[in-house]
Amino acid sequence: MPRRSISIASPNTRIATAVAALSIFVFAGLAEAESHAGEHDGDSIRIKYRQSVMSIIGTNMGAIGDIMKNRLALPGAVANHAGQMAESAALIAPAFRKDISEGQTDAKPGIWQDWAKFESSIAKFETAARNLQTAAEGNDSAAVGQAMRALGKSCGNCHKPFRKPKEESFKNK
Numbered sequence: 001m002p003r004r005s006i007s008i009a010s011p012n013t014r015i016a017t018a019v020a021a022l023s024i025f026v027f028a029g030l031a032e033a034e035s036h037a038g039e040h041d042g043d044s045i046r047i048k049y050r051q052s053v054m055s056i057i058g059t060n061m062g063a064i065g066d067i068m069k070n071r072l073a074l075p076g077a078v079a080n081h082a083g084q085m086a087e088s089a090a091l092i093a094p095a096f097r098k099d100i101s102e103g104q105t106d107a108k109p110g111i112w113q114d115w116a117k118f119e120s121s122i123a124k125f126e127t128a129a130r131n132l133q134t135a136a137e138g139n140d141s142a143a144v145g146q147a148m149r150a151l152g153k154s155c156g157n158c159h160k161p162f163r164k165p166k167e168e169s170f171k172n173k
């Protein structure tokens with residue numbers, strides 16, 4: 001029988017070396033993330049967060065659209081999505097509180113010049129989402145359609161004054 005060759009490094013030593021190498025990699029990554037945040041005062045991270053909040057709202061709106069357009073039989077789903085949108089309203093003001101209109105963002109400086117109007121747009125959106133939730137809990141499809149249109153208008157009510165139009169979006173740059 002051939003003799004097995006004996007590895008010089010024991011398995012424990014090899015694991016320890018791998019863990020050490022991984023730690024260096026992880027720490028280097030953290031250090032880079034921090035210096036990145038420092039450079040821009042975390043602005044790019046805040047922009048990404050507020051866009052995530054908007055994406056949540058957009059995703060719920062899209063889901064409702066899918067259900068209504070295709071008449072999907074999903075009892076309670078429209079009311080649930082509408083309720084989630086109304087809850088999301090509370091995330092908007094804190095997400096946008098810091099004045100950041102430079103960088104990878106479509107937020108217009110007007111938000112911070114007329115914060116009261118921005119907040120009233122949030123309130124209108126929240127009311128519209130609650131109205132859709134209430135309508136969807138009933139069984140009046142005409143009322144649901146009307147509430148959905150009003151909710152759609154409440155997006156435009158804020159996007160028009162406060163968000164750059166598609167043609168000017170950072171996404172086209």
Ligand code: HEC
Nearest residue numbers: 051054055057058061105106107121122125155158162163
């Ligand atoms: C109170 C103001 C306000 C309301 C109400 C509002 N939005 Fe927005 N939304 C914004 C602003 C400002 C931006 C741009 C954010 C940025 O680029 O930093 C935005 C961006 C978005 C985006 C793009 C996010 C991304 O990843 O870049 C989507 C999608 C969106 N909104 C969907 C909606 C929908 C759907 C509604 C209504 C159901 C809505 N929003 C209501 C202010 C609002």
